[in-house]
Amino acid sequence: MADPLLRVDNLVRRYGGITATDNLSMEVVPGELHAIIGPNGAGKTTLISQLTGQVMPNSGTIRFAGRDVTGLPSYKRSRLGLARSFQITSLLKDFSAIDNVALAAQAHDGHSFRFWGNARKERHLRDTARAALERVGLGKRADIMVSQLSHGEQRELELAVALATKPQLLLLDEPMAGLGVTESARMVALLKELRKEVTIVLVEHDMEAVFALADRITVLVYGRVIACGVPDAIRRDEEVKRAYLGEQHAVTRHG
Amino acid sequence: MKPKLNASNAVAALMCAALILLPVYSAATGNIFILTLFTRIVIFALAAASLNLIMGYGGMMSFGHAAYLGIGGYAVGILAAEGIGSGFIQWPVALVVSALFALLIGSLSLRTRGVYFIMITLAFAQMAYYVASALSRYGGDDGLTVYKRSDFAGLINLSDRNQFYYLCLACLFGGLYLIWRIVNSRFGLVVQGVRSNEQRMQAIGFHANRYRLVCFVIAGTICGLAGALLANNTDFVSPAVMYWTRSGDLMVMVILGGMGSLFGPVIGAIVYLLLEELLSQFTEYSGLILGPVLLLIVLFARGGIMGLLGRMRRG
Numbered sequence: 291m292a293d294p295l296l297r298v299d300n301l302v303r304r305y306g307g308i309t310a311t312d313n314l315s316m317e318v319v320p321g322e323l324h325a326i327i328g329p330n331g332a333g334k335t336t337l338i339s340q341l342t343g344q345v346m347p348n349s350g351t352i353r354f355a356g357r358d359v360t361g362l363p364s365y366k367r368s369r370l371g372l373a374r375s376f377q378i379t380s381l382l383k384d385f386s387a388i389d390n391v392a393l394a395a396q397a398h399d400g401h402s403f404r405f406w407g408n409a410r411k412e413r414h415l416r417d418t419a420r421a422a423l424e425r426v427g428l429g430k431r432a433d434i435m436v437s438q439l440s441h442g443e444q445r446e447l448e449l450a451v452a453l454a455t456k457p458q459l460l461l462l463d464e465p466m467a468g469l470g471v472t473e474s475a476r477m478v479a480l481l482k483e484l485r486k487e488v489t490i491v492l493v494e495h496d497m498e499a500v501f502a503l504a505d506r507i508t509v510l511v512y513g514r515v516i517a518c519g520v521p522d523a524i525r526r527d528e529e530v531k532r533a534y535l536g537e538q539h540a541v542t543r544h545g
Numbered sequence: 546m547k548p549k550l551n552a553s554n555a556v557a558a559l560m561c562a563a564l565i566l567l568p569v570y571s572a573a574t575g576n577i578f579i580l581t582l583f584t585r586i587v588i589f590a591l592a593a594a595s596l597n598l599i600m601g602y603g604g605m606m607s608f609g610h611a612a613y614l615g616i617g618g619y620a621v622g623i624l625a626a627e628g629i630g631s632g633f634i635q636w637p638v639a640l641v642v643s644a645l646f647a648l649l650i651g652s653l654s655l656r657t658r659g660v661y662f663i664m665i666t667l668a669f670a671q672m673a674y675y676v677a678s679a680l681s682r683y684g685g686d687d688g689l690t691v692y693k694r695s696d697f698a699g700l701i702n703l704s705d706r707n708q709f710y711y712l713c714l715a716c717l718f719g720g721l722y723l724i725w726r727i728v729n730s731r732f733g734l735v736v737q738g739v740r741s742n743e744q745r746m747q748a749i750g751f752h753a754n755r756y757r758l759v760c761f762v763i764a765g766t767i768c769g770l771a772g773a774l775l776a777n778n779t780d781f782v783s784p785a786v787m788y789w790t791r792s793g794d795l796m797v798m799v800i801l802g803g804m805g806s807l808f809g810p811v812i813g814a815i816v817y818l819l820l821e822e823l824l825s826q827f828t829e830y831s832g833l834i835l836g837p838v839l840l841l842i843v844l845f846a847r848g849g850i851m852g853l854l855g856r857m858r859r860g
Contacts, residue, residue, distance in 0.1 A: 342748060368750035380748075382741040393738050397750035402731040403759065409731040455749055 293356070295320045295459055295489050296341070301350035303336055303513075310336040311347065312513035318459065323481075323490045325500045328510035329534065334493045335377055337510070338463050341491070342374045343367045355458060369398065371458035375448040377467055377493075381436045387447055388432040391419035394454035422450040426480060442473035449480070459489045466496045478502060501525075509534070553854035557808040560815070564714055568707045580706055586818045587713045588774045591720050593798040593810035595767035598724050600796070601805035602733065603760045604740030608663045609650070609670025610795050613643045613765050615677055615787030617772020622689040622782040632695030632703075636773050643769025644762050646673070651761035655754050670792055677784040688783025691776055703777050713774050717811070720767050725807055727763065736760045797835075801842055803851030812850050 294317040303311040310333040318324045326334055339345035341352060343364035352360045359367055382390050389410070395418040396402060396409065409415065423429050426446040431439065439447065445465055452460055465481070466474050478499050484490065485503065494500050500507065500521075507524045509517040511533045517524055524530055564587065571580040592614055599605040620639035629635065654665040683689045694703035703709045727733045738746045739753045746753050776782040785791070794817070802813020820838070824831035846853045 344744065344748070363752075364747045365750050365752045368748060374748055376745075376748075380742060380745045382738050382745060384741055385738070389734070393734060393746075394749040396731055396734070397746075402735045402751070402756065404731040405727050405733075406730055408729045409734050410729065412731075451745075451749060 293320075294318060294353075295355060296491070297353040298341070299351045299353075301337075301340060301352065302348045303333075303340060303345065304348055310513050311340065311350075314350070314510075314513065314515055316508050316515060316518065318489060318491055320489055322505040323485045323492060323503055325492045325494060325504035325507045326510060327494065327497070327500055327507060331512075332510040333513035334510055335463055336513075338374060338461050338491075338493060341461055342372055365397075368455060371456070372461065373452040373455045373457035373459070374461040375445075375452050375463060375465055377463040379441070379444045379448060381444060381447060381451070383437045384435065386433050386435055387428055387439065387443075387450075388416070388419050388423060390436060390447060391422050391450050391454045392416055394451045395419055395422075398455050418454060419450075422454040423447075425453060426450045427476070442469055442476075445469060445473070445477065446480070449484075453484070453488075457488060459491065460484070461491045461493075463493050464495060465492070466494055466499055474499065551855065552857045553806070553808075553851050556812070556851075556854055560808065560812060561718075564717075568710055572707075577706065580710055582818070582822060584706075584710045584713055584778055585775075586814055587710070587717050588771050588778060589795070589798065589818060590811040590814035591713075591717045591774070592768050592771035593795050593802070593814045594717070594720055594724060594807075595764045595771065596795050597799045597804060597806075597810040598727070598767070599761055599764040600799055601803075601809070602728055602740065603736045603757060603764075605655075605757060605761060606659075606663050606796075607666040607761075607764075608789065608792050608796065609666035609668075609673075610764075610768055611789070611791035612646065612650075612670035612673040612787050613768035614772040614775055614791065615673060615782065615784065616643050616646055617769035617774075618776035618782035618786060619677060619680075619683070619689070619772075620769075621695060621773045621776040622691050623683055625691050625693060625695075626683060626689060630693050630696045632697045635695050636770070639769050639773040640766050643772070644766040647762040647765025648758070651758045651765070655757050655761065667789055667792070670787055671789060674784050674787040674789075677787060684783070686784065688781055688785070691780045691782065694777045694780065695773070709777070713778070716770060716774060720770070721807060721811070723767070728807070732756065732759070797839055799849075801839060801849050803849030806848070806851040806855075809849055809851040816850065 296318040298314060298316050301311050301314040314337065328334055336345060340347050343362055351358060354370060354372060359370065392415045395415050399415065420432060423432050426449050428443060428446055428450060431443060436444065436447065449465065466477055469477060474496065481503055492503065504521055506519060507521055508515055509524060509530050516533055517527045517530045567583055568580060571577060596607065596610045599607055617639040620642050621635045624635045624638060650666065650669040654662055657665055678686050701708050701712060735751055735756045739757060743753050775786065798813035798817045799810050801817055802811065803809030820835060821831055824834055842849060
């Protein structure tokens, strides 16, 4: 197997008496789509937030592209090529769709201590942004204010923002959350395209999507990894079935 | 972005034209008072515009902005008292000291958010106020008289009412132009992005606080210029210009005129100071009327006067 792009060793994060991440280790290899599943409260979002640097672990290490990033703040990790989308849509609401994406491109185009020129007229930033919007199917909605976009469009915009940072690793925190059936299907189709270009870590509740997309799946329960493997192996895993009993039908339905 | 023809832009254009023509009116009617009043208004408009840069565009509710009025003013006053009358020295010193003060309080206060930020900026401004009060060599509580206005080697005579007014107006327009460029620049978009969603900006790779700090320093420096103008206008500087109620006045001007709108603070300063002036002729308690006016604006006209005008066209 290739050298891992992301390697997490013995990660621990506690909130008071609760251990949200419990001695967790995992690897993501270049080019794969690695899904993380687990019941509510399994610590999926906490894990993602530690990977991107919004939350600092109590102990353990995170290595990205061969470099220890455990102590790096999120803006520095973003520059190394780690991008995330948020479970609860997190965009600049009083900006247009294209402004949101262009700012992401700008963040990776040198420093922004430029005080004079009109940033909205910088051709290459706009072009990059427009391309990312086209990519997720929002080309026609570029000049609409984010607050005027539908929930589904906002989810797609989240993805465009992440793409515009030209990431090596894309961390998607429940991109399907709150989407209707057609919107979900569009998102799955989009992810199928994206996975050809970028390594993806996908946290998702929609099992149908996960089993359709993932190369490997890591199963979290109470902050621990109880299984990690290809979808078929996960489907057959006894411990997963036991731990995931409440949602067993979801796992077996596709088995 | 092309300027659109709407009510708020029309008002802004009319306002600029009126400000430019004011000395003509004053000379034609012999009304000197109005020129004096508007010189003061223009200076405060510049201060309010600088506050708007951090408050309206940057989302940083600084409650200590009047400190820079005092710092700029004292730089001029102290240098004049020490026999350095040249504006070419006084004014750069005023700007640099204001910038350094902003850098100091910004780097400490920007670690906090919300109410704590308001309180820390207020505390620093009050410290500046008490330090100035303790400067017994420079008048202490009583303030410092500036016997001679800044000397610009004959280029411009600050003691000439019209010339001084136009200098203040040039500073205001220059400041607004600078702010307009900044707001639409890469830097300005980052600062506004951080106001909108700091976590998102960090996640896409911006070190938010660095940009906020630079913005804070720019605003403080511009306000320091307003302070230097103010000291020349009143031929006097005292700790009172830094008192927290002055910072409050500046905030009110910004909110009244419209936060995050380029000309909002200008119209805010005009309306606020004119109302204050008018009301003071009838009553000692002008606050009794100003207070409710502000309340109505905040409750029913988010975005201030400029926001109201912006809605008129659509409405």
